[in-house]
Amino acid sequence: MVKFFTSSITALALSVAFVSAQTPLTGYPPANKVPDVNSPEVQAWLKEIDLTGAPTIPLHKGEPPACPNPPIPDECYWTCEGCAANDITVCGAANTWGLTFDDGPSTDTPKLLDYLKTQKLSATFFLIGSNIIQYPDTVKREIAEGHHLASHTWSHHALTTLTNEQIVAEMKWTEKAVLAATGLRMKYMRPPYGDINNRVRFVLKKLGYIPVDWTGDAFDTNDWQMPTMTESQVIATFTKSLDAYAKGDKSKGFYCLEHDLNSMTVGVAQKLIPLGIARNISIASVAQCEHDAAPYQAGGTSPIPTVSGVTPTATTTAGTSTGTATGSATPSTTGNKSSGAGAVHAGALSVGAVIAAVALMV
């Protein structure tokens, strides 16, 4: 027992050393809070875009928000109505699992990267700006190892609850952080909780972002509910997802919801991926799924390795599936009412928290 504690403390101390080795990016807003829209940076960004004509949909309330009753006409609210407009909800490649991880980087992301490297797999990481500035080296490593970076906002607040200007602040600060770490300006994003409507889509399109939701309730692994949800329950949930996919149309692939949030979600990912491989399903990043050889708005093209039989098409025009900005969307049959609605962003474990954990154990 003593030996166990000693080795655990050593491991945690090493974690502290690893975390400390990353030099945080400075000059950014407070973590996990909606950035101030009156800052000089946000004011300058707002001058670059024209928000005239944005749909006048009232802001929702709650985190995540409750569904409006009665529904708001022409809102096209994905989480409540299953209305996806032109959001991406399925992987564009046949028989392919679009592998995505949200809410990182965290202290456990490197373990996931180690695993993906052994499997020669490329994933899309939907990054939270507040975490990027803490772990910029992890973000650099993701690029170096052929993964695809996309945005998951600065503070992980439900975007339908924020003003247009706050959405700009959330997106642009996150974009700036990735640009600072990698030189790449992101092009794809996933709304926290899948919380997106036509007003949010309008602002995102002005900023050049393509929303990527996921393939509905049936493809939420519920890993974010761990440890309330056990590992075996997550595996059973995903097995049902694969069963449902096996019975349906395989001319398109699917996106499911996973997180590199903590050791539990990173651990279960390493058990889910072999289940897909065993069924001969190809595994790919969003860039690969969408055959997008230019998966960034600027800064060059990150290496997109050809894996599991999915080949990016160099001639594909980037951004052809940009989300609509108007209310003319058609309801999606693959949307969902509640996937991720209760998801929480625990954020990355800070150095202080690790030290506190060590102190508690001692």
Ligand SMILES: [Zn+2]
């Ligand atoms: Zn999230």
